[in-house]
Amino acid sequence: MFSVKDLSPFGALITASGDHDNINEIGAEVLNNLLSQYKVLVFRGFKALPDPQYINFCESLGNLMYWEFGALLNVKMEQDPKNHIFSKGRVELHWDGAFAKQTPRINAFQCTVSSEDGRGGETLFVDTTRILKDIPSSQLEDWKKIKLSYSTEKKAHYGGSIDVSLIENHPHKGHSVIRFIEIENEDNQEVNPVQLSIKDTNHQPVESQEIVQSITEILYDPKYMYQHQWVSGDYMLIDNNSVLHGRAKVEGNVNRHLKRVHIL
Numbered sequence: 001m002f003s004v005k006d007l008s009p010f011g012a013l014i015t016a017s018g019d020h021d022n023i024n025e026i027g028a029e030v031l032n033n034l035l036s037q038y039k040v041l042v043f044r045g046f047k048a049l050p051d052p053q054y055i056n057f058c059e060s061l062g063n064l065m066y067w068e069f070g071a072l073l074n075v076k077m078e079q080d081p082k083n084h085i086f087s088k089g090r091v092e093l094h095w096d097g098a099f100a101k102q103t104p105r106i107n108a109f110q111c112t113v114s115s116e117d118g119r120g121g122e123t124l125f126v127d128t129t130r131i132l133k134d135i136p137s138s139q140l141e142d143w144k145k146i147k148l149s150y151s152t153e154k155k156a157h158y159g160g161s162i163d164v165s166l167i168e169n170h171p172h173k174g175h176s177v178i179r180f181i182e183i184e185n186e187d188n189q190e191v192n193p194v195q196l197s198i199k200d201t202n203h204q205p206v207e208s209q210e211i212v213q214s215i216t217e218i219l220y221d222p223k224y225m226y227q228h229q230w231v232s233g234d235y236m237l238i239d240n241n242s243v244l245h246g247r248a249k250v251e252g253n254v255n256r257h258l259k260r261v262h263i264l
Contacts, residue, residue: 007042010038010040023047024053049110055261065104065264071261094182094244095179096240104262105172106237111232111235112232112259120249121248121249123248125228125245126244127224127226128219149161178219180219182216230256
């Protein structure tokens with residue numbers, strides 16, 4: 001029905017086999033198990049689904065998260081974006097739902113259009129669970145003491161204020177994950193700049209520059225980051241709690257249309 005191939009440095013490419021090009025045939029239990037194992041699943045060779053069927057497919061994996069615009073968000077490049085995910089600039093590493101009342105369990109994407117008239121624009125994924133397994137125990141203990149406060153003006157559906165620990169437990173699996181929003185983004189100073197303050201477990205302010213720099217360097221280490229170049233027709237499922245994601249800056253006339261759904 002399908003083949004599974006490891007991506008580098010993590011994730012899996014699932015390719016349709018023969019006439020079995022309906023992604024619904026795989027089944028929710030199999031998909032959830034694969035996602036638990038690989039964290040990022042890319043599906044290629046499966047037929048496109050119209051919006052109602054695509055939403056039904058996502059709903060087969062769990063309850064959907066509804067925003068002001070509904071369950072499905074069309075992510076396209078815009079000339080005057082209200083949210084920087086619609087711009088051509090770099091999108092900082094983050095997890096979806098950071099400023100929302102609920103955090104999605106899964107990010108689902110369907111790519112309907114992806115041109116090659118330009119370069120850049122790769123979607124970036126970081127497996128934070130691998131980082132936490134690799135760093136020295138002393139560094140892990142230091143990170144567990146870090147408390148982060150983020151704030152940004154709410155524009156479109158994104159923004160607000162939150163307080164999180166740098167290291168938290170996965171709400172569904174229990175393993176440790178990193179909660180981090182990258183604040184140093186030269187391409188997001190006009191639309192959705194994010195402010196950060198850091199405190200320790202005693203609620204005392206901590207000098208943030210060195211901490212942020214060291215965390216960011218590890219997140220961008222190639223052995224933890226998968227860079228995805230979209231192909232028209234791709235589907236993708238992402239473990240939103242284990243994986244941080246962002247986007248490289250778009251150069252030229254890259255035309256891309258992604259349909260995003262959040263699954264709780």
